[in-house]
C-alpha cells in the first residue's frame with residue numbers, strides 16, 4: 122500500500138539514537154549490519170562492495186530490476202542492511218531525518234516489535250521495504266525508488282506494515298526453507314498470528330451485528346456512511362456502541378480514525394457481502410434439512426414488486442426428524458415451513474410458472490418425484506384443471522396433490538360475504554380505488 126502524506130508531527134526528527142535495538146551487532150563506524158548474519162560475517166561485509174568489488178546486495182539500490190529466484194534466495198540469506206553504531210543520518214531541507222527509532226514499533230499492548238523489514242539505504246538516504254521489494258510487484262516508493270518523506274514517515278510505516286503480511290509470509294517461508302530463519306520466523310509468525318486473530322475477532326463481531334439486524338428485520342444503512350455521524354444507520358451505530366464496551370472494536374475504530382488502516386470492513390460492500398454469505402449458508406442448511414426429510418410440499422404465491430415485476434415466493438414444507446441425545450430417547454419431530462427466496466417470473470401463465478418452478482427445483486437439485494403436495498391460491502393459472510400449474514405438475518408426478526390455500530379460500534369467503542352488504546361493498550370499493558390511484562401515481566413518478 123502506498124504511504125499517505127498526511128501531516129504527522131510525531132516522530133522523525135527526534136533523537137536519541139536507540140542503543141537497545143535487538144538486532145545491533147556491533148559499533149562499527151558507518152557499518153552495515155545484516156539481520157541474519159553473524160557479527161563476524163557482517164563486519165567482513167560492511168560496505169556495499171566486497172573485497173572483489175562485487176555488490177554485497179545489502180543495499181536495495183544494488184539489486185537489479187529483474188530478480189531471479191536464485192538471486193532472491195541470495196539476498197534473503199544475506200539479510201537486509203541497517204546503519205549501525207552512531208550513524209549520522211543526514212537531515213533534509215526541513216531539518217528532518219530518518220532515525221533508528223523507526224526500526225521499532227510499539228504495539229497496542231505495549232510490546233515493542235522490531236521492524237525487520239525496514240531497510241535504509243545510506244547511499245540514497247531513503248528507506249525501502251525489504252520483503253515487498255523482493256516479493257511483490259506493487260509499485261510504491263518503498264519498493265521502487267525509495268521513500269524519504271521524513272515528515273510523514275511514522276504514518277507511512279504504520280500504514281504499510283499492516284498491509285504487507287503476504288510479502289512477510291513469503292519472506293519467512295523462503296527463509297525457513299533455506300534453513301536459517303529461526304529468529305525472524307518466530308518473530309513474524311507471532312506478528313502474523315496476532316494480526317490474524319485481530320481480524321477474526323473483528324469479523325466475528327460484524328457477522329453478529331449482521332445476524333442481529335437480519336433477525337430483527339432492521340435496515341442497515343442510514344443517510345451517512347461515516348462513523349460517529351448523525352443518521353449513519355443501525356449497522357454503524359451498533360459498531361459504535363460495541364466499541365464503547367468492547368476492546369477489540371474499540372481498537373479497530375481507533376485505527377480507522379487514526380488512518381492506520383484503510384480496509385475497515387464497515388462499508389456498504391462488505392455489509393452486502395456478509396448478508397450474501399450468511400443467506401447462502403442459511404439456504405444451504407435448509408436444503409440439507411429438506412433433503413434429509415426427502416418428501417416435501419411447495420407453497421407458491423405471486424405478487425408484483427414495486428417495479429411491477431412479478432415475484433414468486435418459494436416455500437417448502439417438510440417434516441424434520443431430530444434424533445434424541447440417547448438411543449432410547451424419542452426423536453424430535455417438527456413440521457418445517459421454510460422460505461427459500463423469490464423467483465422473478467416473466468410469464469405468469471400456468472405454463473410459464475410451471476417452467477420457473479421446475480427450473481428452480483432442478484437448480485436446487487430437489488427431485489420432483491419426491492414432491493407430495495402443492496399449495497397455491499385460487500388463481501386460474503394456478504389451480505386450473507386443464508392448464509394450471511397444479512395440473513401440469515400432477516401430470517409429471519401424480520402424488521403431488523393440490524390443496525387450495527385455506528387462507529386464500531377464507532379471504533374469498535370474506536370477500537363474497539362483504540359483497541352482500543352494500544355499505545361494506547362501497548367502503549371496500551372506494552378503498553381499492555384509492556389504493557390503485559396512488560399505486561400507479563407512484564409508479565409514474567418513479568418512471569419519470
Ligand SMILES: [Zn+2]
Nearest residue numbers: 250252253285
Ligand atoms: Zn512491505
